[in-house]
């Protein structure tokens with residue numbers, strides 16, 4: 001397999017899936033898109049348009065089970081991931097699953113158990129910040145040790161507006177799930193407890209949602225991480241993280257790029273959403289996943305990482321309503337992920 005192109009099937013052709021379709025077809029090497037599955041036929045057809053020989057299905061299982069599909073990219077909503085992941089594991093093919101692995105820890109654990117039973121890592125979770133050059137540099141800097149031990153991290157995660165149907169719980173398991181993963185990945189330790197506080201809400205929040213929310217994450221060694229999650233901030237997409245260490249600080253996600261001076265004002269621009277902000281990270285993620293899949297492995301967050309993030313999300317969702325500091329319940333890490 002390592003000498004020939006990876007034949008990829010895409011399941012879910014919405015915002016993220018169609019972006020990945022273009023990426024597989026045009027921006028990465030060693031892989032081609034051979035099938036797209038979405039219950040919405042028009043979306044599937046649009047994603048496959050112009051790609052010679054790319055078949056279109058309305059039944060996602062037909063893509064996962066197609067004999068000419070070597071690997072799958074899963075870009076359906078998180079609540080639909082479990083059965084699709086289990087089907088890919090059953091068939092023994094690699095799958096890049098968009099975050100979250102699943103929205104709750106019980107279903108995430110079932111995915112981990114299926115992979116453990118299969119005896120090999122097939123699932124990679126699409127935590128793309130791990131491939132962002134700024135985040136990668138922050139990780140290298142923290143691990144090099146010149147700043148001393150990390151004590152605190154301050155994160156801001158802002159979206160211009162939440163899509164219809166987005167709930168308060170999704171602010172945790174669909175959005176803050178990124179900070180749960182980056183915390184574990186940057187610091188190399190588990191999350192032990194989560195608290196959530198609610199400041200005065202923006203009038204732009206739909207009914208039933210208070211927005212923004214302030215999440216506090218505690219880690220095993222006692223680092224505290226604050227996350228402002230604000231999904232209807234109105235002005236654009238902004239993701240920041242500042243690590244405060246014994247000997248200094250390091251920050252990523254600040255304003256950079258071109259600034260202009262025009263009509264008596266100066267300034268730059270803010271990305272409208274995750275696609276331009278993390279394009280380089282997504283490209284790198286897909287390239288490294290495809291290379292690893294051809295070699296029979298994964299190169300990124302594992303199903304275990306997705307499961308640990310889901311356990312933190314579950315504590316976060318409970319903390320949202322109780323107002324209490326909520327410990328994270330995480331099972332022991334299976335040997336497959338040592």
Ligand SMILES: NC(=O)c1ccc[n+]([C@@H]2O[C@H](COP(=O)([O-])OP(=O)(O)OC[C@H]3O[C@@H](n4cnc5c(N)ncnc54)[C@H](O)[C@@H]3O)[C@@H](O)[C@H]2O)c1
Pocket residue numbers: 011012013014015016017037038039040043060074075076077078080098099100126128174274
């Ligand atoms: N990494 C990131 O920054 C990032 C950004 C956006 C979305 N995502 C993730 O990507 C996934 C998709 O999000 P989106 O914004 O593209 O959603 P979307 O609603 O735009 O698209 C989802 C698509 O999945 C299809 N679908 C629904 N159920 C299905 C099923 N059972 N089988 C096959 N297709 C099904 C829908 O018809 C739709 O076309 C989610 O897991 C989301 O969290 C990740």
Ligand SMILES: O[C@H]1[C@H](O)[C@@H](O)[C@H](O)[C@@H](O)[C@H]1O
Pocket residue numbers: 099157158159174175176231274
């Ligand atoms: O699915 C999206 C995506 O993961 C974005 O990166 C995040 O900023 C949004 O909050 C989330 O809803």
